[in-house]
Amino acid sequence: MSGTIDPKSLGKVAVLFGGASAEREVSLNSGSRVLDALQRQGVDAHAFDPAATPLTAIEHAGFDRAFIALHGGIGENGTLQGFLEMIGLPYTGSGVLASALAMDKWRSKLVWQAAGLPTPGYRLIDAETDAQAVIDSLGLPMFVKPVHEGSSVGVTKVKTLADLMPAWQAASRHDSAVIAETALLGGEFTVAVWQTSNGLQALPPVRIVPATEFYDYEAKYNRDDTQYNVPCGLPEAQVAHMQDLAVEAFEALGCRGWGRVDFLLDSAGAPYVLEANTAPGMTDHSLVPMAARAAGVDYDHLVLTVAAMASLDANPAGI
Numbered sequence: 001m002s003g004t005i006d007p008k009s010l011g012k013v014a015v016l017f018g019g020a021s022a023e024r025e026v027s028l029n030s031g032s033r034v035l036d037a038l039q040r041q042g043v044d045a046h047a048f049d050p051a052a053t054p055l056t057a058i059e060h061a062g063f064d065r066a067f068i069a070l071h072g073g074i075g076e077n078g079t080l081q082g083f084l085e086m087i088g089l090p091y092t093g094s095g096v097l098a099s100a101l102a103m104d105k106w107r108s109k110l111v112w113q114a115a116g117l118p119t120p121g122y123r124l125i126d127a128e129t130d131a132q133a134v135i136d137s138l139g140l141p142m143f144v145k146p147v148h149e150g151s152s153v154g155v156t157k158v159k160t161l162a163d164l165m166p167a168w169q170a171a172s173r174h175d176s177a178v179i180a181e182t183a184l185l186g187g188e189f190t191v192a193v194w195q196t197s198n199g200l201q202a203l204p205p206v207r208i209v210p211a212t213e214f215y216d217y218e219a220k221y222n223r224d225d226t227q228y229n230v231p232c233g234l235p236e237a238q239v240a241h242m243q244d245l246a247v248e249a250f251e252a253l254g255c256r257g258w259g260r261v262d263f264l265l266d267s268a269g270a271p272y273v274l275e276a277n278t279a280p281g282m283t284d285h286s287l288v289p290m291a292a293r294a295a296g297v298d299y300d301h302l303v304l305t306v307a308a309m310a311s312l313d314a315n316p317a318g319i
């Protein structure tokens with residue numbers, strides 16, 4: 001695979017990063033690394049920050065493809081993807097529908113349940129919810145979170161009846177839709193999925209062991225005591241099972257190109273799909289590059305392959 005991608009065949013590449021979402025800082029970091037990796041391999045790659053230059057300017061700038069290194073907001077929720085479809089500029093990662101679905105934790109679950117894939121039990125909650133009835137159905141502890149947010153913003157671990165409605169209130173400050181979910185406490189894992197010329201493949205799972213009570217905003221961005229284990233320590237059969245589930249969950253949402261599927265294990269060690277991310281981080285410390293490294297795939301090759309797979313909904317790569 002590595003030798004088969006001619007950097008010149010990618011044409012002129014716009015690396016989209018920065019943007020105006022809450023995750024701008026992470027995106028600046030991801031995108032500058034991606035840009036460096038493409039340029040040092042001889043790709044004609046250029047930075048494009050939609051917060052600095054109106055996105056419409058991309059249409060007549062002679063680009064052949066776009067590498068999306070924006071996280072959150074319009075860069076990840078299908079909006080940008082729709083714009084690039086309209087102007088016919090192939091882009092990395094998932095298309096319009098899958099990007100929008102993956103951003104919605106509730107509707108992702110509906111799809112996975114319909115596809116027979118395991119996902120933690122949940123209830124949608126609102127101001128009228130009978131807290132005791134939710135606890136009777138999900139048990140304690142449980143997690144309460146906004147349906148559309150990211151980065152653990154507005155997520156609370158609820159341990160008592162009295163905590164439930166304050167947790168709803170905290171989540172509802174970020175989103176009008178809020179879910180309560182059964183807590184699964186047997187371990188947290190993430191599986192990167194990428195498309196190569198050999199098809200869709202799952203990379204080795206990474207185990208995430210936060211020093212905090214759960215993988216909250218502090219653990220993600222401000223602390224350096226979260227442990228990441230790869231190889232993840234699970235038996236081979238369980239690794240293979242989780243990788244299969246990751247590919248199935250990815251495909252059920254209609255994702256393509258690359259992404260990350262997050263998992264929780266229950267106390268018996270059975271995996272459940274938590275959520276899918278369609279525009280994963282690409283910083284030095286990000287999980288997809290970490291998983292790729294464990295599979296013998298270096299950062300440059302990962303970036304070049306993702307870029308080579310750029311496509312449009314109407315014309316997927318390889319067809």
Ligand SMILES: Nc1ncnc2c1ncn2[C@@H]1O[C@H](COP(=O)(O)OP(=O)(O)OP(=O)(O)O)[C@@H](O)[C@H]1O
Nearest residue numbers: 120143149150151152153155181182183184214215
């Ligand atoms: N049902 C659950 N059981 C155990 N832990 C959970 C559960 N739901 C969430 N968590 C913990 O809270 C963290 C954040 O929750 P989640 O991944 O659902 O939202 P998010 O991280 O805000 O979304 P994104 O990953 O898109 O940024 C998880 O990484 C995990 O540590």
Ligand SMILES: [Mg+2]
Nearest residue numbers: 151152262275
């Ligand atoms: Mg998450």
